[in-house]
Amino acid sequence: MIRTALEVGMTKSPEAILFWVLAPLSVLAAIGMLLVKKAVHSALLLAWVMISLAIFYIAQEALFLGIVQIVVYTGAVMMLFLFILMLVGVDSADSLLENIKYLRPIAVTAAIGIGGLLVSLIGRATISHNAYGLSIANQNGNVQGLAQLLFTKYVWAFEVISALLITAALGAMVLAHSNKVRSKFSQRDLSAARFRGKKLAEAAGLPGPGVYALHNAVDVPARLPDGSAAATSISRVLEARGDVLESKQFELQQSEDESSDK
Amino acid sequence: MNIANYLYLSALLFTIGSIGVVLRRNSIVVFMCIELMLNAANLAFVTFSRINGNLDGQVVAFFTMVVAACEVVVGLAIIVTIFRSRRSASVDDASLLNR
């Protein structure tokens, strides 16, 4: 007998309603994750999928996991993602153009193929029993049941995972923490260095950004007395990121000013 | 509703995630797609836990979350390191990139 669907028992109708509302939304969100241009939007859509899954966990008698999913995954992991996105530049958009020709149609075809194959395979599977449900396993409470397994049957894996946590902490330290190899220059050193620099004009210090422009902000170059923009007045980092505003647009309009004066 | 629908959902999410890894080029988005795949696997574990009537599947899902958290720390640390190298390379020393 060929079955059209895997039969493992039915849920009650409230759960069915919950599923049919949330499941299509989460699939749409997942597809959207691939299509949106900005990484931040992808992250928010992924957070939505994760919250939907948390609700499914709770519906499937996995209360603890549902909470952990929200607290750890959506709360901590996704926040970390967003944090890094902020650091890298929130506007960093993926160019959706591909280097490899036809990758997109091939990938979409493969997606539909693999997804369809997987779903149809699952549909043809059989399990010799209906779903048992977790009412017996959860009779002392879901958390207690999990704890019992975690601290007896799976205690070895639980202990080994500490190695993973240490590795992660150590790795982050290696890549991010720096031992100061030299002391910070004192003000005296900096001052001496300025006067020994190439130009005496720089001895007084670099101009601050945007002071003489109409737009008083760090991303606008200051204007020198002759009206030109002072390139040295902006942090090199902003310049490298391309976050510098064109100073031309803030320059005084010569002709207008003169006419209003008269 | 058939309980197996959760498995179909899991398979769909997994497929979407795995295609995303191939399709997207922003490494952070690729990494998020991998997280989506792990989540899909977790949903399968929780559903099978219900079908089999024991909590072992939920324990696995719990372990997966811990592992994923560690992976995120390491992965994002690597991504930020590269980000810093590239950005500053354009400021300080462009010759490294041209090699």
Next chain:
Amino acid sequence: MLTTPSFEYLLLSPMLIILAAAVIGVLAEAFLDRNHLPVIQLFISVGAILLALIQIYRIKSSSSTSAAIGSVVIDKATIYLQGTILIIGLLALLLISDQEQFVAQASAIPGSREEQESTSKGSIQTEIYPLLSFALAGMMLFTCASDLITLFVALEVFSLPLYLLAGLSRRRRLLSQEAALKYFLLGAYSSAFFLFGAAFLYGISGSVYLVDISSAVSGGYGNDVFVLIGLIFISVGLLFKISAVPFHAWTPDVYQGAPTSVTAFMAAATKVAAFGAILRIFYVVFSPIANQWRPIISVIAIITMVFGSAVAIAQRDVKRMLAYSSIAHAGFILTAVLALNKSGLSAALFYLTTYGLSTLAAFGIITLIRDATGEVTDLNKWAGLGKKSPLIAGSFAFLLLSFAGIPLTSGFIGKFAIFSAAYETGNIAVVVFGVLSSALAAFFYIRVILLMFVAQSQNDSISIAIPSVKSRIAIGATTAATVILGLFPSLLLNITQSFSIFIK
């Protein structure tokens, strides 16, 4: 009510020692004086590995096999594999402790003044020692894990430190960091596949223990669609780790970008650990349905062998060439998985050991060939190396011959054992392709040897660094092992035969 779980601490002791060394290393990192750290860390790591080897020796004929509440199975094959991983780890550690391949300060931006200053001050990122120990412990656990949770955790425990180590090269840092990212993303991708497959195996059996899954696979729990899904996805996850085609894309880039001594460790030890797990899973869990997966794995083995050997020919970079050769070797060892009998297992164990040792030696020699900017991996610049240093070039040539499987080298004995095991079980096609691709590979290796000895050197910029005592020990021991195991293979073959037992 909760009962106190019983650990068989003696059986777990090799892993526990390495884990403890890693934790002590982390603590030393935090509290001890930076100037003495390199010596202390090396001492801790080497001491722990030696202690663990002693423990391995002590438990080599222990009667109890399952430990840690059934999460771990310590059988003969495990003990052999763990011993091999420890020895490879020890020798790789000697190479790694020559710190000059590693970045002085990983957090310093490439090309910045901070980087220059920390390099000139000779500061050292000593965290690599604890990271290496964690990786070793994870690999040892990976070969003996007997439930899916422990397998997954062990997979991550040995992968995460390797992702980090791959990004710590001193020269060409952007390349190295990008290698780390690539390794990380594809590694995480493959572990997601592993996990998804594990979910379906749990679904069919209701248990995560390999024993229960094995009995569920052999029948009685409905049809085998879920088994098939689980088998395919778990295999993808594992085949990635051994870099079988078509899951090899990361290998050349990572091997090239990572510091050479880390590459040596990855190439040798990861292969042993991952094949340990693959052998266990296929021998213990999936052997009842061998008819279903044998054709797929045969095809993968064939394309891995042929592709690895063929693409190696086009490489102009020594590290990339060895990367493709390692892909080809993964195909040869997969042939032993197909055999599914004791001689196949024994051949695989032999091959893993000899291949691991020769690879360590080859990468160790690469660290010695340098010019003003660091290691020289461009093959063209290796021309005329034989005249500059006959000993080094000769050893490298010998190792290449061993990779090619020329008689009187350990590589030949390994290939012979594997192909005869596969032939016994009737996988003739695989054997034919294996021999053909060996011949193909031999052609290229011999070209490299001719380049080193016959071709005229175009420039005199390369020099051969005088190896430190530690590198000398590592390279010497591994090369000697390749020679000795080629001349007297029975020394090791007898051991692998008596240790080739997997217990369910």
